[in-house]
Amino acid sequence: MTQQTIAVVDYGMGNLHSVASALEHAAPDVNVVITDSAHDIERADRIVFPGVGAVRDCMAAIRAHQFDQLMSRQIELGKPVLGICVGMQVLLEHSEENNGIECMGLLPGKVKFFGKGLRDEQDNHLKVPHMGWNEVHQTQHPLWNGIEDGARFYFVHSYYVEAANSEQIAGVCEYSERFVAALGDKNLFAVQFHPEKSHDAGIQLLRNFSVWTGNA
Amino acid sequence: MALAKRIIPCLDVDNGRVVKGVQFVDIRDAGDPVEVAKRYNEAGADEITFLDITATHQDRGTTVATVEKIASEVFIPLTVGGGIRTLDDIRSMLNAGADKVSINSAAVYNPEFVREASEKFGAQCIVVAIDAKKVSAQDEPDRWEIFTHGGRKPTGIDALEWAKKMVEYGAGEILLTSMDRDGTKDGFDLGVTRAISDAVEVPVIASGGVGNLDHLVDGVKKGKADAVLAASIFHFGEYTISQAKAHMAEQGIEVR
Numbered sequence: 001m002t003q004q005t006i007a008v009v010d011y012g013m014g015n016l017h018s019v020a021s022a023l024e025h026a027a028p029d030v031n032v033v034i035t036d037s038a039h040d041i042e043r044a045d046r047i048v049f050p051g052v053g054a055v056r057d058c059m060a061a062i063r064a065h066q067f068d069q070l071m072s073r074q075i076e077l078g079k080p081v082l083g084i085c086v087g088m089q090v091l092l093e094h095s096e097e098n099n100g101i102e103c104m105g106l107l108p109g110k111v112k113f114f115g116k117g118l119r120d121e122q123d124n125h126l127k128v129p130h131m132g133w134n135e136v137h138q139t140q141h142p143l144w145n146g147i148e149d150g151a152r153f154y155f156v157h158s159y160y161v162e163a164a165n166s167e168q169i170a171g172v173c174e175y176s177e178r179f180v181a182a183l184g185d186k187n188l189f190a191v192q193f194h195p196e197k198s199h200d201a202g203i204q205l206l207r208n209f210s211v212w213t214g215n216a
Numbered sequence: 217m218a219l220a221k222r223i224i225p226c227l228d229v230d231n232g233r234v235v236k237g238v239q240f241v242d243i244r245d246a247g248d249p250v251e252v253a254k255r256y257n258e259a260g261a262d263e264i265t266f267l268d269i270t271a272t273h274q275d276r277g278t279t280v281a282t283v284e285k286i287a288s289e290v291f292i293p294l295t296v297g298g299g300i301r302t303l304d305d306i307r308s309m310l311n312a313g314a315d316k317v318s319i320n321s322a323a324v325y326n327p328e329f330v331r332e333a334s335e336k337f338g339a340q341c342i343v344v345a346i347d348a349k350k351v352s353a354q355d356e357p358d359r360w361e362i363f364t365h366g367g368r369k370p371t372g373i374d375a376l377e378w379a380k381k382m383v384e385y386g387a388g389e390i391l392l393t394s395m396d397r398d399g400t401k402d403g404f405d406l407g408v409t410r411a412i413s414d415a416v417e418v419p420v421i422a423s424g425g426v427g428n429l430d431h432l433v434d435g436v437k438k439g440k441a442d443a444v445l446a447a448s449i450f451h452f453g454e455y456t457i458s459q460a461k462a463h464m465a466e467q468g469i470e471v472r
Contacts (some may be wrong), residue, residue, distance in 0.1 A: 014337070015310045021288040053338035116417055120218065127419045127442055129340060129388055133220045133262055133472040152220060152472050154293060156340045156388075175219060197293050197315065199257070 005031045006210065007044035009071075009087075011061040012036070014052035019084065022196035023048065026203045027210035038070055046209065047074055049190075051086030055111070055159070056098035058086050068104050075106060075188050080214040082143075083190030088183065089161060091190055097159050107185060108164035118176040126176050129158045136171045136181045136193065141216055143170075143182075143189050143208045151201040153181070153193035161192060187214030220472040221436045222262035222443035223460055224295075224421060225450045227252055231270050232278040250285045256450070257290045259457040262472055264290065265318070265391075265445060268298035280312045287313020297345055297391070306333055310341060318391055320345040321364045324371055327385055334386025343421075344387035348375040348408050349395040360408045367395030379412045390416060391445070394424040401427025401448075409439030421445050429455055429463040436469050 006023055008016050016034045023032045033040055041047060049071060051058045062068055075081055083091050090103045095111035103111070118126035133152040138144045160179040163169050170189065171182030183190045189209070195202035227234050233247045253264050266286070268279045276299070283296055296309045297318030306317050323330050323344050334342045347367055352359035360375035379390055392412055394405035404422045413420040422441035426432060426449055435444045449455050461471040 015313065017284075017311070017313050018287055018291075018315070021313070022291050025289075025291065052340065125414065125440065126219075128417055129419070130219065131340075131389065131419050132222050132442070134218070156293075158339075197291060199292050203291060 003029065003031050004046070004210070005033060005044045006046045006048060007041045008032065008034045008048045008050065009041060009067060010034050010036045011058070011065045011067055013058050013061055013086070014050070016050055019048060019050050019196045022203060023206050023210065026206035030210050036065060038066075041070060041074065044079075046080045046082070046212070047071075048082045048084065048209075049087040049091075050084045051088075051090060053086065054098055055086060055089060055095045055101050055103070058090055059101055059103060062090060062104070071104065072106055078187050078214055080209065080212045081188045082209050083188070084196070085157060085192060085194060088190035088192055089159060091183075091188070092161060093164075095159060106188070107168060107183060107190070109162050109180075110164075111159045112162050113159055114175065120176065129156055130160075130175045131156045133198075134173050134175065134181075134193075136173050138171050138182075139169065139184075141170045141182075141184050141189070142212055143184070143205055145208050146204050147201050147208075153191075153195065153198040153201060155181075155193045157192060184216055186216060218470045220262070220470050221441075221464065222421075223432070223457055223464075223471070224263045224265050224443055224445040225256045225261050225457070226265040226267060226423070226445050226447045228267045228269050228447070229279065229282065229298075230268075232282050235269065249282050250289065253286045253290050253294075256457065257292055260461060260472070261292065261457050263293040263295065263443070265295045265297065266314075267318075268296065270299070280308055283309060283312040283314055295343055295391075297343070301329075303333060303336055306337055306341075310337060314341075316341045316343050316389070318343040318345045320347065323382060324362060324364055324373070327381065330382055330385040330387060334388070339386050339388035339418075342387055343389045343391050344379075344382040345391040345393065346375060346379060346382070346412075347393050347395050348405070350405070350408070358407050358411070360405075360411075363395055367398070375408060376411055376415055379416055383416045383418050387418060389419045389421065391421045391423060392441075397425025398423075400425050403427060403431040404435045404439055404441070404444075406434055406439040409435060409441050413440040413442070419443060429460055432460055433464055433467045433469065436464065437467070
């Protein structure tokens with residue numbers, strides 16, 4: 001069998017070495033490339049689509065690289081794709097961030113702000129960004145293989161996804177209210193947390209992705 | 217089901233070596249920050265803070281190499297602080313694999329730096345470190361001021377106002393150290409921790425003064441900190457991270 005390749009899409013937003021080294025650690029036999037080349041992305045067996053920072057800047061960079069069309073095509077072709085953090089949010093239709101930004105619209109739903117002055121039931125102040133380790137409750141999906149339901153993952157975000165199609169929700173988390181921690185639609189999987197920073201559970205998810213055929 | 221309070225061990229690193237000493241029972245060379253970081257990672261630390269105290273700018277290359285090495289082996293968040301003065305400093309640390317950088321004196325000298333850094337790299341990776349010292353007299357209401365140079369140099373800036381300003385400028389997190397308590401093992405200054413945590417929307421990490429596990433509990437329960445940072449109680453093996461977590465969990469605190 002030829003060596004499998006995972007392309008980590010680089011559109012100039014932030015450092016991708018953490019994602020790449022976590023993938024290399026999770027799947028030592030896989031060739032991991034950080035790339036902004038359409039050719040490399042098209043040739044790869046799997047695609048990781050990360051993102052950090054403001055959604056406006058991410059969308060501008062994605063459009064400048066014409067990665068919106070490229071990603072849409074790759075997803076249609078049935079290639080396994082993993083979106084991470086803002087790389088998940090940009091897949092939806094619209095984000096409230098930066099006074100409202102149109103996103104890629106590859107998944108139905110929108111991205112909303114947590115809000116200020118959040119409180120939990122004991123009236124504790126819930127800070128935004130939602131930063132740290134929180135429990136993710138899973139639905140049946142091969143990317144959760146070997147990960148306990150309710151395992152904690154590392155999050156850092158101020159905006160969250162509200163899915164329009166509840167059948168696509170693959171994981172939920174709670175922070176003042178329940179929000180979508182993971183979405184799955186055929187060969188596309190996307191997570192709000194950072195698997196590359198989530199220790200054993202995160203490494204296991206990346207390992208699952210590295211062998212995933214794209215069938216849910 | 218709730219967000220866990222974080223426990224963050226802090227490494228002081230000088231020219232690629234952990235100083236202040238770290239003594240794990242079964243590690244011979246506890247001065248290697250990569251080994252120490254891996255150890256804490258395996259022990260269940262929620263994050264690692266790496267404080268670069270290298271005196272000269274030329275030796276910063278060592279720090280970048282060390283951060284790269286840690287980031288390629290440790291898959292939990294890593295914050296790097298100490299001597300972060302320019303956007304290039306931030307870029308080189310983030311490129312080396314740091315998830316966040318902590319800005320201290322450079323913010324005091326030029327608050328706009330925090331705004332620029334946050335706009336450029338995103339608030340999620342900008343931590344503002346505040347070294348606070350109580351300046352009010354006993355019969356006055358509590359008041360704390362910002363100090364620089366390891367607590368030696370007063371600035372006349374009110375700590376509470378400063379924290380609010382830094383969040384407005386784009387800090388995504390506040391690392392609050394009490395200079396009165398740092399190194400004393402008397403526990404956090406809960407007054408300033410509570411005052412700042414109540415006043416800002418972003419998470420606050422309490423630091424300075426931890427001597428036992430009850431101090432960690434107090435930092436969260438009374439100080440309302442979102443995370444607690446400690447060095448010596450972990451470095452010298454007085455307590456392990458899992459003991460700290462078990463103790464916090466017994467007191468009703470959500471931990472990972």
